[in-house]
Amino acid sequence: MKHNYSIEKEIHEIKCDESIVSFVGVVVSIDPSTYMLIVDDGTGAIGVSADKLYDMEQVLRVIGIPYKEGGQIIVDSEIIQDFSDFNLELFKKIQKIEKEVYT
């Protein structure tokens, strides 16, 4: 389903039929030659094409469009936010409550 706003997803939920998704995760791998990052949010890891290189273990929020390449899903980043010092654990608790309240 297409939306005109970013849909928050856990990485393991990301498919190619969404127009724009967002997720928060940690950089676990960097390919400096292709500017490709691997970001892990604890539910899965996904390739993210970026405009610049980030640090290993840096916490990022990625907003982008998923597509399939060579059988793998990659997120073409529209926006990457530096979420260093972000309390990811607390955020996940809030997301869980949101799901209960809003759905």
Place this chain on the structure above:
Amino acid sequence: MPSSRLSLAEIHKGYFVKPEGDFATNYVITQEGLKIYRLKGVATIMAEPRLSEDGTFGSVLLDDGTQSIISLAFRENTKLLMSIKKGDLVQFIAKLSEWQGKKQLNLEALSLVPPNMMTLHRAESILTTIRQRKQFKIAQKIYDEEKNVRKAMDRAKKEGINPDLIDAIEEINYLIEFAEENRIFDSDTNLESKIIEVIEKLDEGDGVVLDLILYELKDEHLADDVDNAIRELLSKGELYEPRVNYFKRTI
């Protein structure tokens, strides 16, 4: 009016109200009866802000993860857009407006915030929603049982429920009815457009006979509805009848 924290999704689901009176503030009433005059939120700037050439007007698209909204800045408030860029996480305070049926924000304050503010905003938004739902549920029960606004308000007050919620329920019922009327109106307008299209397509100079118009629209509309819509177009002056039962577009 103080600002309230709420998600953009809740704002989009609510009803926009423009009260009568020059100085009355617009608001959105949520499905749980909460009136939002000023919205406070935390969102991402999704595209580079736009500014008019003379600098008196600007706009930016905000996304809080639940929905997005166009946010406008006028006159001195356009300076708010000068210090932000695509990808920034911001906290905003804004009044609500509507343009062509779409809700918008009129920015009053905007500042960069650290990522943990997003969590704080969302936690406070949930708290607002939970509290409001609880109160609204009780108010709705009182309203349904009393069947009289005055009595319902008195009882709500006695039971520690904000009596304004009874008014809010009345207002929501009215807005739902009004929205339904608008939907019917839109559907009428749609039929009128189709009739004009049919006439323009089939008219070879002398107008189009009624039976042919009815035949063209028979799969989608009842003959009576088409007939009424033609009468409406005649009264508006958009069609005329050069011969009995022949209709032609007014040039």
